[in-house]
Amino acid sequence: MINLIKKDFLLMKKYLVLMILLAFGIPLFLIWQAPSIMGFPAFLITVVFTVYIPLQSVSLAETKYPKTTALLCSTPYTRGAIVNARYVFFLILFIFCWFAYVILSFIVPKMDIISILDVIITFLIFSIVLGIYIPLQYKFGFEKMKYVLMILLFATTFLMPSIVKMLTHANINLDIFTSLSSPVRYAALITVIFIVILMSLSASIRTFQKKEL
Amino acid sequence: MNILISNISDKPLYQQIKEQIKDAIFKGELAEGDLLPSIRSFANDLQVSVLTIRRVYDELEQESFITSQAGRGTFVSAGNIELLRDAKRRLVETQLQEAIHNAQLFGISKKELNTMMDILYEEENTDE
Amino acid sequence: MNNVLEVSGLNKSYRTFQLKDISFTLPENCITGFIGINGAGKTTTIKNILGLAPKDSGIVKVFGKDIEKHERVIKDRIGIVLDEGAFYEELTISEMKSIIAPAYSRWNENEYKSFMERFDLNPQQKISTLSKGMRMKFSLVLALSHNADLLIMDEPTSGLDPLIRSQFMNILLEFMKKEGKSVFFSTHITSDLDKIADIIILINDGQIVFEEEKDTLLDTYKIVKGNPKELSDKTRKLFLSIQETAYGFTGIAKNITEIKSACKNILMEKPTIEDIMLGYIGGDNGDQSY
Numbered sequence: 079m080i081n082l083i084k085k086d087f088l089l090m091k092k093y094l095v096l097m098i099l100l101a102f103g104i105p106l107f108l109i110w111q112a113p114s115i116m117g118f119p120a121f122l123i124t125v126v127f128t129v130y131i132p133l134q135s136v137s138l139a140e141t142k143y144p145k146t147t148a149l150l151c152s153t154p155y156t157r158g159a160i161v162n163a164r165y166v167f168f169l170i171l172f173i174f175c176w177f178a179y180v181i182l183s184f185i186v187p188k189m190d191i192i193s194i195l196d197v198i199i200t201f202l203i204f205s206i207v208l209g210i211y212i213p214l215q216y217k218f219g220f221e222k223m224k225y226v227l228m229i230l231l232f233a234t235t236f237l238m239p240s241i242v243k244m245l246t247h248a249n250i251n252l253d254i255f256t257s258l259s260s261p262v263r264y265a266a267l268i269t270v271i272f273i274v275i276l277m278s279l280s281a282s283i284r285t286f287q288k289k290e291l
Numbered sequence: 292m293n294i295l296i297s298n299i300s301d302k303p304l305y306q307q308i309k310e311q312i313k314d315a316i317f318k319g320e321l322a323e324g325d326l327l328p329s330i331r332s333f334a335n336d337l338q339v340s341v342l343t344i345r346r347v348y349d350e351l352e353q354e355s356f357i358t359s360q361a362g363r364g365t366f367v368s369a370g371n372i373e374l375l376r377d378a379k380r381r382l383v384e385t386q387l388q389e390a391i392h393n394a395q396l397f398g399i400s401k402k403e404l405n406t407m408m409d410i411l412y413e414e415e416n417t418d419e
Numbered sequence: 420m421n422n423v424l425e426v427s428g429l430n431k432s433y434r435t436f437q438l439k440d441i442s443f444t445l446p447e448n449c450i451t452g453f454i455g456i457n458g459a460g461k462t463t464t465i466k467n468i469l470g471l472a473p474k475d476s477g478i479v480k481v482f483g484k485d486i487e488k489h490e491r492v493i494k495d496r497i498g499i500v501l502d503e504g505a506f507y508e509e510l511t512i513s514e515m516k517s518i519i520a521p522a523y524s525r526w527n528e529n530e531y532k533s534f535m536e537r538f539d540l541n542p543q544q545k546i547s548t549l550s551k552g553m554r555m556k557f558s559l560v561l562a563l564s565h566n567a568d569l570l571i572m573d574e575p576t577s578g579l580d581p582l583i584r585s586q587f588m589n590i591l592l593e594f595m596k597k598e599g600k601s602v603f604f605s606t607h608i609t610s611d612l613d614k615i616a617d618i619i620i621l622i623n624d625g626q627i628v629f630e631e632e633k634d635t636l637l638d639t640y641k642i643v644k645g646n647p648k649e650l651s652d653k654t655r656k657l658f659l660s661i662q663e664t665a666y667g668f669t670g671i672a673k674n675i676t677e678i679k680s681a682c683k684n685i686l687m688e689k690p691t692i693e694d695i696m697l698g699y700i701g702g703d704n705g706d707q708s709y
Contacts, residue, residue, distance in 0.1 A: 081521040088514050089507065145505040152469045152499045153522035154491045291471040298689040301675075303638045331448075335592055340617040341449060343634040 082155060082163030083170070090135040097171075101128045101178040109189055116189065118196040125175045125204055126234045132171055133208075134227065136164070137220040148291040161283045164212070165275065172204060198267050205271050209278035216285040292320050294337060304339060309347045316356055316367060317378065327357060327365040421483065423447045423569055423601040424468070429477030431467050438463055438625045441477070445603060445618065450595060452612035452633075453605040454696055455622040461605035464622065465573045469499070481569065495524055498562030500572035500604075503554040506546045512557060513542035523565035531564035552583045559587070563594065570594065572604035576611060584608070588615050609692040613637075621696055628699050633692070640695050643678055644669050645685035654681045659698040671698040 090097070104124040109116060140147060151157055176197055183189040207230065215223045292315040296307055315321045327333070330348060334341040348365055351357045358368040394404050422444050429441035438460055445451050455461050466472045468479050470486060479486045481493045506515050512535075520526045535542060538556040549557065555575055562570055570591075576584045588611055594600055606612065612619065612633070619636055621628040629636075640659070647668045655661060657678055661670030671694055672678055679685065690698075 081518055085518045088510055088518070092509070139507060139509075143505075143507055145502050146507055148466070148471050149499065149501055149505040149519075150522075151471055152494065152497075152501070153519060154494045154524075155522045156491065288473055290473070291466065299687065304634045331596055334617075335615075338614050340632055340634045342446075342617050342632045 079159045079163050079166075082150075082160055083167050086132075086136050086164060086167040089139040090132045093131045093135055097128055097131055098178075100124075100131070101175050102182060104128070105179055105182050105189065106186065109186060113188065117192060118199060121175075121179055121192055121196060122200045122203060123235060124179060125172060125200060126231060128175050129168065129171050129204075129208075130227070130231050133168075134224070136167070137215060137224070141220045144291065151291055157286050158283050161216075161279065161286050165279055165282075168208060172201060194264070198264065198271070202267055202271050202274075205274045205278075209274045213278055213281035213285055216282050216289070296337065296339070305343045305346045305350075308337065308339070308343070309350060312347065312351060313356060321367045323367050325367045327367065329364065421447045422480075423449075423482060424603060425478075425480040425483075426464075426468060427478050429464070429467055429479065430475045431463065431472065432475060433463075436460070436463070436625060438467065438474075441467075441622075441625075441627055443620055443627060443630045445601065447599060447601055448595070449617035450591060450602045450615055451604075451618040451620060452609070452616040452692070453603060453620050453622065454607065454609055454612065454692065455605075456607060456700060459622045460625045461607075461622060462573050463625075465571060465605060469494075469497075469571065495565075496568045498565065498567030498570045500555070500558040500562050500570070500575045502573065503551055503558065503578075505558070506554065508547040509545070511543050511545050512540060512549075515546060515557075516542070516561065519561055520565070525566040527564055527566060530566075531560060534560040534563060552579050555579060555583070555587070559590065563590075568599055568601065570600075570602045570604070572602070574606055575604055576606060576608060584611055587611075591615060609696060612692050616692075619692060621699060623700055636692070636695060637689055639673055640671055640690050640698070641675055642669065642671055642688040642690045642694060643675070643682075643685050644688070645682050649682040649684070651681070654678060657681075659695075660701045671695065 087094070101124065104127055105120060108120045108123065112120075147160075150160060176192075179192055183191045211223070211226070211230070214226075292312070294308055294311045296304065300307060302310075312321070312327075321327075327348075328336070330341050330344045334344045337344075348357065348359065352359060352365075352368075355368060355374075357365055359365040391404070394401075399407075424443075424445040426444075427442045429438055431438040436458075441460075441464055453461055453464070463472070467474045467477075468486070470479075470490065482496065484493060486493050510518075516531070520528075520531070538553075538560060540553060540557055540560065546554070546557075558575070562572075576587055579587070591602055592615060595602065616633045618630065619633050620630045643658070644667055647663045650661075650663075650668060654677075657674045658670040658672040661668055661672075671690055675687070
């Protein structure tokens, strides 16, 4: 399966440098332009922008080369492995964004180190969004879904600050949540993430298994 | 051994090939113990299907002209030597019968016939 | 002799096309040509055999095992050549190979290198710059470099010049020299098959028309040419298909003895696979004159 993950990286090799620049550049840009939203929102925006391009290029490649997908499925690679590899690919991208962010927070004095909780929450949102998007793309194809993708991108960028403000001012009753001890909180979040990913994975695999090539 | 396949003959392909192999064995072009080509290479050379050659070899083996040994190949077999010897012997017998018949007709005695045969045999040997 | 590929009762419906009850059995060590005109169902059948399209019904056994239950083990032993467009254009040959090769447990790097050299392919070359012939050669290299026992190919030589096609046939013959190898490929260029095929399967309009040994086929059918005046309606029915002009008739038929007794002055020739295929397909359409 490693080679299937490598395939996804190869498919976006044109944009690899751009992606790295974004992963490092966006936090820097935000700290310069909008220092108020550092921390979790900034990280989320970084992740969204950085992952957008790889997502688009691998999806585009699949649409352009359906016969290659057919070829891959005629090898011993199972359809399940191909889908799994795609999910791991995104996981690796997320980890890379985190890694870039952490490095920056050591180098740039004004940047705070991001907390584990923020990372987990970002990953939760990331998993939910992609978790819904990816099976839909398997079902309806990239052509139809790319507009959805673009909307998501803009929504995150422009709406994010407003949503954050709304949430901080609203008195959401998080007592149940905050009353839990720290490790239990993490465990709960991680469990939810697992469930989301597993459900999404199973939906994607099931859709892809039935697909006509 | 020459195998020539006719495009206009009525005979099925495998039969043409089978008969020409048999001829080659009869004429002595293929001797006992000679290795026959593998099914695949024979088929390629003749541009026919391996299934056809397989049928030829199977039938020739059934008729005891060839024998196949697993892992070693297909060989011209001893089974047909008797047939060959018989066929050749019969040919000479027929020719002798004709000579005897004519000798009797022309009033040539058996002793004269034997002398003739001795002289002619000698001539044949010196010619070679 | 074992059967390398058994298809029974394969059915698949599409909106405008159907595969109806496709069944055939291929013995080991043979080259089988799968012929038919464009749109007859060759590619669809191959895709359904390989599980690329989910079939409606039917069983496919390869090497004696159900392909749905032993997918990975079976596909490990199959070399595939599909359409020439089947690679990511932006990658180099070497990058594409690095994706495909690890799928196979019996990948042979030395064989790969030797084939690459033999076909004069540069691993660093981008796939988008390869000609059609080179792409087919690369597909073939990938198919031949993992000790496959069965080659399944879909129109591997379409669009290629006669020289490359002849080289391709030679490579197939070379492949077949080893024990236990089989080839199944679809084509509408039947002249390639006249020389090297062992078995011919004709498909038309989603159904198998016949499955025959090539030599038997070419022995049984004959091209018959003669004087149209000697033909009666009864004799015409003996032909698979027949064309008549003012100068004579040409037809293809199986029942030679009957025709011989009905027509005195006839010429007979050995047909090609194409003649037989057109005889069947032209006959179906009812349109006898081209």
